[in-house]
């Protein structure tokens with residue numbers, strides 16, 4: 001479904017991504033976990049062809065691709081109401097189906113119907129982030145890139161949205177390319193985890209087998225989950 005071969009991206013003579021290889025099978029989701037500045041968003045931009053690789057190749061065998069950007073405030077038009085922002089989601093879905101889906105997703109994303117008439121500046125960061133997730137889901141994608149898409153949400157909302165995303169994965173076969181520094185969200189949604197450190201993949205793991213962690217940065221991430229659960 002997604003093949004990335006020997007990918008390098010250089011900005012100002014600095015390799016932001018170096019020799020990245022990913023081979024993702026259909027119906028498997030992947031999480032790219034890494035600290036700030038490790039090159040995660042750059043990788044998303046390359047997959048979406050918003051940027052060109054310096055070296056290497058990316059082949060994405062999916063047509064219905066959507067993304068929830070990390071910078072959620074600037075990805076909504078401030079002079080549009082939320083309803084108008086969501087109307088951008090038309091692909092091939094009829095208005096009737098869209099309205100029915102909208103009702104369901106609003107409930108699952110814990111958003112009140114009254115937000116539809118509001119403007120982005122009248123919403124909290126967490127509400128706008130959920131509107132961005134909703135907009136992507138309404139476009140009925142088969143491959144969804146989530147770039148730190150749950151970062152502004154409180155724990156209980158995050159748990160509910162993860163369960164919605166899991167449901168869509170199971171029922172509709174939606175595949176996620178998850179970008180996060182939260183290993184816990186990564187293990188909840190994805191079968192595969194790649195740890196990006198200073199532009200290189202330093203560890204490739206299967207979620208059902210985290211015993212083989214080698215890199216100190218991944219160990220730190222795993223310890224932080226244990227600490228949060230203590």
Ligand SMILES: Nc1ncnc2c1ncn2[C@@H]1O[C@H](COP(=O)(O)OP(=O)(O)OP(=O)(O)O)[C@@H](O)[C@H]1O
Nearest residue numbers: 011012016034035036037038039040041042043070
């Ligand atoms: N268009 C650009 N021109 C020059 N440098 C860039 C550009 N885009 C990203 N970079 C640099 O590439 C590096 C990786 O950035 P990127 O946004 O991919 O990191 P990230 O892992 O997503 O970080 P964060 O978690 O903070 O969002 C950073 O040092 C950044 O300054």
